[in-house]
Amino acid sequence: MSSDLDTVNSDFANDPQGLIEWAFRQGQRPICTTNFRPFEAVILHMVTQVRPDIPIVWMDSGYNTEATYQFADALIKRLNLNIVSFLPKRTRAHREALEGPMPGIDDPRHDVFTQEVKIEPFERALREMRPDVWFTALRAEDTPERAKMQPVSRNEDGLLKVAPLLQWTAKDMYDYLQAHDLPNNFDYFDPTKVEEKRECGLHLQH
Secondary structure, eight states: OHHHHHHHHHHTTTOHHHHHHHHHTTOSSEEEEEOOOTTHHHHHHHHHHHOTTOEEEEEOOSOOOHHHHHHHHHHHHHHTOEEEEEOOSSOHHHHHHHHOSOOOTTSTTHHHHHIIIIIHHHHHHHHHHOOSEEEOOOOTTTOHHHHTOOSEEEOTTOOEEEOTTTTOOHHHHHHHHHHTTOOOOOOOOOTTTOSTTOOOSHHHHO
């Protein structure tokens, strides 16, 4: 199986649309995750061009900026996205009433915070939706850890993880947005990462 994926990764390394079309043929329950960060419209446009009704899974931590919520709402309408939201079991107001504001990344409570607002909702999404193909907008430019990843991999549970845009640069992403007249959002904040080049752990665990 590993050698098969090596061939796929070689064949589609610079062909995101071809990789997406290949991946859709590999399973029956595909999903695409999103956080509506910068350039996210690219992957959402690409996958919905092939399958308009693919479930778009959003782990909404409750800590997004106003601009991100406005961007999400506009893009959901623009692309007619089949959005499926997974929220933490406690609202932000509930959590902060008991524990105070979001802990900083140097606070020992930050790992528990990340588990509550991002990892647990994602793992719940996997249990409930049981996807066999997972599209993600990971890019090698994002973090050193992601630079070591392959466009296609399979986790220990058999889930096929597909990152069609892994080798694309910010310029590639910008050019695609311009070519398709798609909006963008730069007023974005991820409370589980805080720093731009920091991993939250979700893609390292899954």
